[in-house]
Amino acid sequence: MFFGRGVNVARYDKQKYPIFEKLIEKQLSFFWRPEEVDLSTDRKDFMNMPPHEQHIFLSNLKYQTLLDSVQGRSPNVAFLPIVSLPELETWFETWAFSETIHSRSYTHIIRNIITEPSEVFDTIVTNDEIIKRAESVTRLYDELIELTSIYTTHGAGVHTFDGKRYDASLWNLKKKLYLTLVSVNVLEAIRFYVSFACSFAFAERAVMEGNAKVIKLIARDEALHLTGTQHMLNILASGADDPDFKQIAVECRQEAIAIFAEAAQQEKEWASYLFQDGSMIGLNAKILSDYVEYITNVRMKALGFEEMFPSRQNPLPWMNAWLVSDNVQVAPQESEISSYLVGQIDNEVQDGDFDDFDL
Amino acid sequence: MSIPRIKVNHFHTFYYQYEPTLLDALEVQEIPAPYNCRGGYCGCCKVRLLEGEVEYVQESLLDLQDDEVLTCCCVPKTHIEIELPESS
Numbered sequence: 387m388f389f390g391r392g393v394n395v396a397r398y399d400k401q402k403y404p405i406f407e408k409l410i411e412k413q414l415s416f417f418w419r420p421e422e423v424d425l426s427t428d429r430k431d432f433m434n435m436p437p438h439e440q441h442i443f444l445s446n447l448k449y450q451t452l453l454d455s456v457q458g459r460s461p462n463v464a465f466l467p468i469v470s471l472p473e474l475e476t477w478f479e480t481w482a483f484s485e486t487i488h489s490r491s492y493t494h495i496i497r498n499i500i501t502e503p504s505e506v507f508d509t510i511v512t513n514d515e516i517i518k519r520a521e522s523v524t525r526l527y528d529e530l531i532e533l534t535s536i537y538t539t540h541g542a543g544v545h546t547f548d549g550k551r552y553d554a555s556l557w558n559l560k561k562k563l564y565l566t567l568v569s570v571n572v573l574e575a576i577r578f579y580v581s582f583a584c585s586f587a588f589a590e591r592a593v594m595e596g597n598a599k600v601i602k603l604i605a606r607d608e609a610l611h612l613t614g615t616q617h618m619l620n621i622l623a624s625g626a627d628d629p630d631f632k633q634i635a636v637e638c639r640q641e642a643i644a645i646f647a648e649a650a651q652q653e654k655e656w657a658s659y660l661f662q663d664g665s666m667i668g669l670n671a672k673i674l675s676d677y678v679e680y681i682t683n684v685r686m687k688a689l690g691f692e693e694m695f696p697s698r699q700n701p702l703p704w705m706n707a708w709l710v711s712d713n714v715q716v717a718p719q720e721s722e723i724s725s726y727l728v729g730q731i732d733n734e735v736q737d738g739d740f741d742d743f744d745l
Numbered sequence: 746m747s748i749p750r751i752k753v754n755h756f757h758t759f760y761y762q763y764e765p766t767l768l769d770a771l772e773v774q775e776i777p778a779p780y781n782c783r784g785g786y787c788g789c790c791k792v793r794l795l796e797g798e799v800e801y802v803q804e805s806l807l808d809l810q811d812d813e814v815l816t817c818c819c820v821p822k823t824h825i826e827i828e829l830p831e832s833s
Contacts, residue, residue: 408806412786606782613786613806620808688788697831711784 387618387627388563389556390470398473403621406477409614413480416610416711418603420491425498425596432499432594438663443594445660446581448510450604451492452520453577457570458485460527464566467534468559477614484607491600498596515659519652523573526566533559557630564622564634568642568689571615572649574608575685576678580653583677584660586708587669598708606711616688623690643691650682650694669702676701749821754795754828761821766802768816778829783817790816797825 387403401407432440461482469475496503510516536545537554545552582605589598625632635642657674665671679695686694700706751767752758756776764770768790771778781789786806793812799819807815814827 405806405808408804409786412784412806606784609782609787610806613788616788617808684789706781709781709787711782711786 387471387474387621388465388468389560389628393470393472393475396472396476398476401473402471403473403617405617406471406473406614409610409617410473410477410480413484413607413610416484416603416607418487420487420494420600423494423596423599423603425495425600428495428594428596429499435593436664438661439588439666441663442584442660442666443588443597444506445513445515446584447492447495448506448513449516449519449656450578450581451489451507452510452516453523453573454485454488454492456520456523456527457573458482458489460524460531461485461570464527464531464534467538468563474618481611481614484611488604488607491604495597495600515656519577519656522648522652523569523577526562526569530559530562530566533562557634560628560630561634561638564619564631564638565641565645567615567619567622568638568645571612571619571685571689572645574615575612576646576649576681577653578605578608579681580656580674580678582708583674583702583705584666584669586705587666587702589708590704591667602708605709609709609711612685619689639691642689643686643694646682646686646691646694650678653678673701677705749797750824751821752796752824752826754826756829763820765820766817767799767814767819767821767827770820771816776829778816780817785815785818788815791830792816793828793830795826795828798822799825 398407432443435443459482461478465478466475469478493503496506500506533552533554536547536552537559540554542554542556542559545554582601585594585598585601588594619635621627622631623635625635654675657671657678660674661669661671676698677700680698680700683693683695683697686692749761750758751761751770753771753774753776757774759770759774761770762773764773766783768778768780768783778792779789781787783790785803788807791807791809791813794814795812798821799814800822801819803818805815805818809815816827
């Protein structure tokens, strides 16, 4: 899948892993635009919110904006130079494209509920709590991108530039790649869900419902993306694709677990930051932290790791109703089937098909 | 072919009433079957199929072991016996 021969002709007739083509098709069938969702009542709702709830709402939106800024660019920059299967290459592109829609939808939301959007956007990169987490989100991406650029220009091996030593050996690159995929999985599978929980908690009280509709569409995409990274990680760890990765997965096990642990810890701290001025009905820092533990366990199990926290039931059972992909309601009068594909009519006609047809 | 019978370990056994998916059948019986996306890609509704066969009505986008099925994607074809994951 990675570091093999170049992708060359974009042909999809012979696929090593057809699953990525299926993911692409699913993602394309999910296509949506933020402008489809009407946010006019959200503006009124937002004005009527007490300040501590406005803080919860805006902070989450800022954090998600930042996460999607990373995800809209980095998969392309980091993975495309080293990918070696056309179907996987296209999946990365489709994946990153859908993240750009998410980024545009945050602007759509902010523009609709606030008179001066700059107040929100300008404070994203000055918020200490956000910066703290952004560092761990981007660290592995940065390291992989740096090493890959050295690898592509100078070849595999250890190189020294300006007195600094860079280990661009294939082994180290593969290791970095594996860990980057783990951290991407953590980003999409755990970090996003904390914000999702808050958005859906507002909508459970029938406020900010337009926003929740947008977030629901985003959540649907993210669930698909994390399936994609889980597939990559599981294929790599099995060694079926490249025997090196089997050993790397074993070697990096502790580091991978540490990535999960760090993210869970940071998200719990974020939960207390969100609710520092007061809780909202149906959600507080404790419940949200419990949810972080629950979701971390679920995601770790999907990758074959031991559960990190004591196993518990889903502390936010109503989340499920928001994560259902079918019948995502865009406007009150229309309900859209998520797997709707155009041009899927069955054109096969058999000789006997009109036998019981009388005029 | 008789109506498929569904046995859910640690819960009860019932007859399939031709709900659109196995997941819907479990929900009608008020068995707490896990789910999220209902679209075959999140993997939350994964259960173990101990006995019998199922028919897929929706494509699953997940890597499954031989004895695993996604309840949101299939319906029973024969009498079946399934087991829900522990944590649910």
